[in-house]
Amino acid sequence: LSDRIGRFVESMAIGPGDRVLEIGCGHGVAASLVCELLGRGGRYVAVDRSAKMIAAARKRNEAQVRAGLAQFIQSDLETMDLGDARFDKVFAMRVRLFFTDPERARSLAVRWLAPRGQLFVEYDEPSP
Ligand SMILES: C[S@@+](CC[C@H](N)C(=O)[O-])C[C@H]1O[C@@H](n2cnc3c(N)ncnc32)[C@H](O)[C@@H]1O
Numbered sequence: 001l002s003d004r005i006g007r008f009v010e011s012m013a014i015g016p017g018d019r020v021l022e023i024g025c026g027h028g029v030a031a032s033l034v035c036e037l038l039g040r041g042g043r044y045v046a047v048d049r050s051a052k053m054i055a056a057a058r059k060r061n062e063a064q065v066r067a068g069l070a071q072f073i074q075s076d077l078e079t080m081d082l083g084d085a086r087f088d089k090v091f092a093m094r095v096r097l098f099f100t101d102p103e104r105a106r107s108l109a110v111r112w113l114a115p116r117g118q119l120f121v122e123y124d125e126p127s128p
Pocket residue numbers: 023024025026027047048049050053075076077078092093094095096097
């Protein structure tokens with residue numbers, strides 16, 4: 001398990017009732033850590049444009065999906081439609097659009113924030 005992901009999740013100070021959206025969840029490592037911090041009323045939704053990654057993340061977090069806590073959706077930040085769902089915390093780690101066009105990525109992401117919601121972003125190059 002990566003310290004990078006653990007530190008990032010810790011920095012968001014997630015509370016039990018938070019509604020959390022992750023963009024580009026990859027294998028769903030952060031998902032597991034986030035779900036551990038959520039209680040009744042909390043919710044975690046992930047989107048990733050890769051069907052393969054969504055399948056892997058869903059499998060890794062099968063118990064949380066069955067418990068109704070977590071949901072994994074194949075879509076991309078640019079076109080995703082989550083209806084009227086809004087989130088207290090939205091985050092993205094190593095999702096390239098936040099590096100190549102940060103303003104656009106930010107404006108696409110903040111649409112899903114609830115009032116007083118927070119956006120957390122990290123972009124660093126994975127080591128070779
Ligand atoms: C480098 S991986 C990072 C995975 C994980 N967040 C991490 O930090 O280990 C980037 C992931 O974001 C997804 N992704 C990239 N651009 C995306 C976009 N515009 N919308 C949704 N998912 C995206 C990719 O499919 C991939 O699973």
